[in-house]
Amino acid sequence: MIALIIRRFLQLVFLLFGISFLVFSSMYIAPGDPAAVIGGPTATESDISAIRANLGLDDPFLVQYARYVGNAVQGDFGYSYQTTQPVADAITVRFPNTLKLAIASMVVAVIIGIITGLISALRQNSWLDVSATTFALAGISIPNFWLGAILILIFSVNLQWLPVGGMSNPFYTVEGLKELVLPAITLGTGSAAMIARMARSSMLEVIRADYVRTARAKGVREKNIIWIHTLKNAMIPIITVIGLNFGFLLGGTIITEKVFAINGVGRLMIDAIAARDFPMVQGSVLLVATLFVLVNLLVDIVYTYIDPRIKYD
Amino acid sequence: MKNRLLMVFTLTFVLLLGACSESTIPEGAEGGGQGNGSGDVDQEIIYAATSDVVGLSPTLTNDSVSSNVIEQVYEKLFVRNPETMEIEPKLAESYETPDDLTWVIKLKEDISFHDGTPFNAEAVKYSFDKLRDPETAAPRASLLEPVDEVNVLDDYTVEIKTKYPYGPLLSALSHANAAIISPEADEKQDLMQDPVGTGPFKFVSWTTGDEVVLEKNEDYWEGAPDLDKVTLKVVPEISTAISMLQTGEVSFIDGLPSEQISRIEALENVDIIRKEGTPVYYLTFNHSLERNQDPEFRKAVASALDRDAFVEKLNGLGIRNDSILGPQVFGYDEEASDAGTDYNVEEAKKLVEENGYDSEPIKLLTANRDNFVLMAEIVQAQLTEAGFTVEIETMEWATFLDTARTGAYDMTFLSWSNVTGDGSEMFYPNFHSDNVGNSNRAQYSNPEFDKLVEESRTTIDENKRKEILNEANHAMLEDNAAIVMYHGIVTAATDKSIKGLQLDPNGQWNLYNVSRE
Numbered sequence: 001m002i003a004l005i006i007r008r009f010l011q012l013v014f015l016l017f018g019i020s021f022l023v024f025s026s027m028y029i030a031p032g033d034p035a036a037v038i039g040g041p042t043a044t045e046s047d048i049s050a051i052r053a054n055l056g057l058d059d060p061f062l063v064q065y066a067r068y069v070g071n072a073v074q075g076d077f078g079y080s081y082q083t084t085q086p087v088a089d090a091i092t093v094r095f096p097n098t099l100k101l102a103i104a105s106m107v108v109a110v111i112i113g114i115i116t117g118l119i120s121a122l123r124q125n126s127w128l129d130v131s132a133t134t135f136a137l138a139g140i141s142i143p144n145f146w147l148g149a150i151l152i153l154i155f156s157v158n159l160q161w162l163p164v165g166g167m168s169n170p171f172y173t174v175e176g177l178k179e180l181v182l183p184a185i186t187l188g189t190g191s192a193a194m195i196a197r198m199a200r201s202s203m204l205e206v207i208r209a210d211y212v213r214t215a216r217a218k219g220v221r222e223k224n225i226i227w228i229h230t231l232k233n234a235m236i237p238i239i240t241v242i243g244l245n246f247g248f249l250l251g252g253t254i255i256t257e258k259v260f261a262i263n264g265v266g267r268l269m270i271d272a273i274a275a276r277d278f279p280m281v282q283g284s285v286l287l288v289a290t291l292f293v294l295v296n297l298l299v300d301i302v303y304t305y306i307d308p309r310i311k312y313d
Numbered sequence: 314m315k316n317r318l319l320m321v322f323t324l325t326f327v328l329l330l331g332a333c334s335e336s337t338i339p340e341g342a343e344g345g346g347q348g349n350g351s352g353d354v355d356q357e358i359i360y361a362a363t364s365d366v367v368g369l370s371p372t373l374t375n376d377s378v379s380s381n382v383i384e385q386v387y388e389k390l391f392v393r394n395p396e397t398m399e400i401e402p403k404l405a406e407s408y409e410t411p412d413d414l415t416w417v418i419k420l421k422e423d424i425s426f427h428d429g430t431p432f433n434a435e436a437v438k439y440s441f442d443k444l445r446d447p448e449t450a451a452p453r454a455s456l457l458e459p460v461d462e463v464n465v466l467d468d469y470t471v472e473i474k475t476k477y478p479y480g481p482l483l484s485a486l487s488h489a490n491a492a493i494i495s496p497e498a499d500e501k502q503d504l505m506q507d508p509v510g511t512g513p514f515k516f517v518s519w520t521t522g523d524e525v526v527l528e529k530n531e532d533y534w535e536g537a538p539d540l541d542k543v544t545l546k547v548v549p550e551i552s553t554a555i556s557m558l559q560t561g562e563v564s565f566i567d568g569l570p571s572e573q574i575s576r577i578e579a580l581e582n583v584d585i586i587r588k589e590g591t592p593v594y595y596l597t598f599n600h601s602l603e604r605n606q607d608p609e610f611r612k613a614v615a616s617a618l619d620r621d622a623f624v625e626k627l628n629g630l631g632i633r634n635d636s637i638l639g640p641q642v643f644g645y646d647e648e649a650s651d652a653g654t655d656y657n658v659e660e661a662k663k664l665v666e667e668n669g670y671d672s673e674p675i676k677l678l679t680a681n682r683d684n685f686v687l688m689a690e691i692v693q694a695q696l697t698e699a700g701f702t703v704e705i706e707t708m709e710w711a712t713f714l715d716t717a718r719t720g721a722y723d724m725t726f727l728s729w730s731n732v733t734g735d736g737s738e739m740f741y742p743n744f745h746s747d748n749v750g751n752s753n754r755a756q757y758s759n760p761e762f763d764k765l766v767e768e769s770r771t772t773i774d775e776n777k778r779k780e781i782l783n784e785a786n787h788a789m790l791e792d793n794a795a796i797v798m799y800h801g802i803v804t805a806a807t808d809k810s811i812k813g814l815q816l817d818p819n820g821q822w823n824l825y826n827v828s829r830e
Contacts, residue, residue: 032711038367040375041714041729044455044742045751054450082367083521084505090521149552157556164557165548168523261548261557263523271364271522276711 001304004312005297012293016286020072023285024065027278033057034081034276055081068282077286078279080272087283090268095287097167098264101187101256102249104171104180108188109195110242116192117199117238121207122226132196139193148186148259155182165261183260187253191245198241202234209233235306243299250295251288356529356829357542358811361554361563365522365547368505371492372444375452377730377820380489382525382545385824386427387492387510390418390437391483393734395817398641400483404432404493404511406469413478413773414461420469424534426495427515434465439496441473453490459770478771480778484643484735489821513538513825523547539813539828558583558806564829565807568820571630571684577806585806589632590818591641591731592801593739594684596692599720600794601749601756604673611793613664614724615654617699623691624799627684631799637739637789639800641818644736644769644782652790653797658699665700674702678722680713685726688798717754726798727754732819736782740766744789755795762788 035051036043043051052058056067071078077087120132156164162178169176206212207230215229254266265284272280303310366379371387374380390405402408406419424432441463444451459479464472475482485491498509508516511534514527525545531537546563548554551570557563559580569577569585577585596618598605605611624633635653638645665671675696679689686707693703708716717725731739742748745766746758765785772778789795803820813826 030712032715034711036714036718037711038375039452041727041752043375043452043752044458044748046458047452047455048751050447050450050454051452084368084373084503085521093521093523152553152556157559160560164560164562165553166523166546166562168520258549259553261546261550261553263520263547267549268522274709274711 001301001312004300008293008297012290015293016289017069019289020069020282020286021065023282024068024278025061027276027281028061028064030276032276034278037275038082068279072282072286077283080280081277082272082275082280087279090280091265091283091287094263094265094268097262098250098253098257098266100167100171100180101183101253101262101264102246104184105186105188105191105249105253106242106246108184109191109245112188112192113195114199114238116196118203118226118231120196120200121203124204129200132200136193136196136200139189139196142189144186144190144253144255145259147189148182148256151182151186152259165259167260167262167264183256183262186259187249187256191242191249194245195238195241199234199238202237203230206230206234232306236303239299239302239306243295243302247292247295250291354810354829356540357544358540358564358824358827358829359544359546359562361546361548361557361566363547363549363551363554363568366519366525366545369508369516369519369525370504371489371494371510372440372449372451373505375490378545380732380821382527383489383492383508383510384512384821385514385527385543386508386512386516387489387494388512389487389489389492390420391487393484393487393817395815398643398734398818400487404437408483410773414475416473416475416482417466418471418473420471421534422469424511425532426498426509426511427530428495428498428509430495430497430509432493432511433468434471435468436493436496437471438463438465439499440493441491443494443499444490451490453488456485456488456490478773480770480772480775481733481735481737484733484738488733514540514543517542535825538825540824543824555580555806558808561808564811565805565814567803567805567816567822569630569804569806571626571628574628574630580806582809583806584809584811585804586814586816587629587802587804588816588818589639589641590801590803590820591639591734592728592803592820593637593639593642593731593797594631594688594726594728594799594801595637595795595797596688596724597727597755597757597795598724599722599756600758601720602723604670605723607668608792609664609668610670612654613661613668613670613699614696614701615793615796616657616664617661617696617701618692618796619656619658619695620796620798621656622695623688626687626691627799630802630804632802634800635790635797636786637795637797638736638782638786639731641800642731642734642736642739644779644786646779646783646786649783649786649790652787654793658695661699671700671702674704676706676723677703678706678708678713678716678725680710680726681707682710683728685728688726692798718751720750720754720756725754727795728801730801730819732821734819736786737766737769737778740782740785741770744794757794759788759792759794762792762794 035048038051039048079086116132120129123129152164155162162181167179169179212229215225254270257264257267269284362378364378366382367376368374368379369382371383388404391400392403394401404421406421408416408418410416426432441457443449445454445457459475461474461476466472494504495509513530513533515530517526517528519525527543529537529541554566555577558566577583598611621633624631634650636645636649677689679685689705693705696703729739729743742752744753744757746763749756749758762785765781769778769781803816805816807814810829812828812830814822816822
């Protein structure tokens with residue numbers, strides 16, 4: 001296990017180097033000059049060249065990249081071209097919001113997804129199964145921005161139960177929880193549908209396994225068969241889907257953050273790309289990559305807990 | 314088993330650590346939120362902006378959201394009166410021009426910056442020198458490019474020497490970029506994050522990407538404002554901002570999109586403010602291309618465009634007027650309003666057919682924001698009707714700016730908000746040959762026009778300047794060098810409890826006279 005963790009962290013270092021080079025070169029090649037964006041349409045040539053010189057954009061590509069990496073290994077991820085704010089600070093302010101949103105939507109997704117999948121599998125081909133499968137299909141098909149807008153219209157504008165947007169209160173307060181409800185449902189629905197489908201098919205497979213039949217024949221109570229013998233064994237593919245989804249959610253969820261005016265990493269990244277704010281793009285992409293690796297590692301460790309036969313050493 | 318569980322918890326803890334490292338409650342942001350509770354008469358307003366401020370230093374930023382905050386915190390020597398459009402002294406007391414190269418400006422006395430530093434001639438010199446210094450790399454350093462030196466004559470008198478006679482100097486000094494900063498604060502702290510000015514509101518906090526909070530300046534030299542607290546909240550999605558306005562979570566929004574106007578009009582608790590503005594939206598040719606240099610070609614394009622039909626699609630948020638300098642811009646003359654080429658599709662068809670203009674397709678470049686895509690689609694349909702073949706190329710903003718600057722297009726749409734409201738500020742950056750390949754994205758180069766623009770800049774007499782700008786305006790119209798699609802109407806929607814909000818024709822606003830009832 002320890003070996004696995006060490007191996008993953010070593011891989012992470014190489015991965016981050018590779019990613020930083022890819023991001024740096026693609027931003028370098030991409031059309032659009034950060035100095036022109038900062039200067040705005042009214043800036044003259046002399047204005048723009050002064051900004052370029054100030055940001056060090058006139059240096060050759062490799063010089064710029066080496067400077068970036070040199071600073072980054074010392075923990076300095078540079079300053080935003082646009083706001084002159086340290087990149088690390090900008091990310092630190094936003095990451096808690098993205099994390100809150102990702103966890104809340106995962107909670108929504110896991111609860112709804114597993115329960116729906118379970119009912120669906122246990123009552124295969126009943127009306128419950130059909131409704132659950134329909135829900136899953138709808139959940140995957142409905143676009144986030146539409147669902148978000150409709151939820152705002154119903155629960156914030158008409159019923160006035162929940163705030164329209166923003167995320168400025170701590171999650172353990174009533175106000176903070178209220179802010180989380182709609183974005184979590186908006187974002188969680190898609191993942192819930194995916195988990196439900198996976199849970200259904202995985203349960204159906206396990207439920208027909210020989211050992212389940214044997215357990216039944218031995219007179220084990222149905223409750224124990226489902227919770228102990230079936231669900232636990234069906235969990236491996238479900239955990240994989242949950243882990244993958246959670247990784248994506250941590251990368252920031254641009255549309256949900258935009259619709260609900262949440263100050264998260266997804267919005268930071270997309271705004272930085274639009275403004276050609278290279279250091280900010282780099283910083284946020286590296287964060288997302290690191291989180292993805294950590295979440296996957298977590299999933300691998302959880303596997304060994306669920307299925308003790310899995311060993312990494 | 315225990316070890317594995319421990320590891321799961323450790324990794325989960327590492328992930329959660331980030332969440333706990335920073336408080337998400339911005340300083341001074343208590344209250345606010347659901348404003349439809351009991352405290353409706355709280356002198357507090359929340360403005361929703363679709364993007365965050367870039368920074369809070371007037372010297373180092375040049376975007377409208379930052380300007381909106383900067384205008385409340387800092388002040389300039391001169392301002393343009395939004396009603397009369399005349400330039401009036403603000404921090405200045407009076408000025409005189411002993412000769413064409415010298416401006417002597419008397420300053421108001423007994424004014425202090427928020428940090429207690431006295432406002433005086435030294436502060437003015439410091440601010441202007443900082444803006445002009447190439448080391449600063451200010452985005453609008455060019456605003457004071459004609460300035461040769463700034464001298465302190467006494468505590469409250471500055472002298473500005475220009476390299477050549479410079480007519481629009483007072484307009485330039487009324488631009489947000491020329492606001493006066495506290496020299497002491499600038500040396501002590503980063504004004505981008507922690508601004509200090511002389512304005513009616515003081516800076517409290519900025520949570521990047523989320524909100525900026527300002528509070529009343531009790532010691533403001535014109536008397537404290539009514540509002541105790543002002544919050545700029547970032548709400549990127551305009552339809553969310555409208556819902557928040559409806560529920561009272563925000564109290565005002567601006568820059569209303571034409572397609573949302575009917576929704577906002579239907580809100581019972583909301584007032585809409587509309588005002589004829591300085592922004593202009595136009596179709597321009599890439600004048601460096603041989604085909605576009607043919608006056609008959611440009612005439613054919615202009616005749617094919619039914620701009621009345623387009624303006625009708627804007628739900629009242631556009632003004633149809635041929636003139637390149639809009640009615641709110643210094644240099645405009647009424648007779649220019651219909652001096653462009655009239656819509657005549659038959660004439661256009663004839664020109665296309667006679668000259669074979671349909672042989673090669675036109676690449677119509679457009680940015681994917683505001684009304685640009687709508688403009689491109691309608692113009693494409695109208696030009697197609699006249700016999701042209703038009704291909705639209707849509708790009709995101711940064712790529713568009715770059716592509717248009719280098720002239721990799723046949724025709725494109727450009728706009729200009731004209732913050733100073735001066736005609737020279739429209740013509741010089743956008744159409745003077747000095748700026749080809751940069752801000753002159755039309756790549757327009759016309760020696761006679763250049764001469765008129767230069768004269769408009771180097772003449773001090775306002776009446777004479779107006780005549781010259783009018784002449785330059787007519788020259789462009791006769792040439793069909795650019796075809797104005799519409800002049801903008803600047804807008805805001807406010808909660809009905811807000812009184813006294815006045816919009817500038819450039820779309821900016823000042824909250825000094827605003828209160829809640």
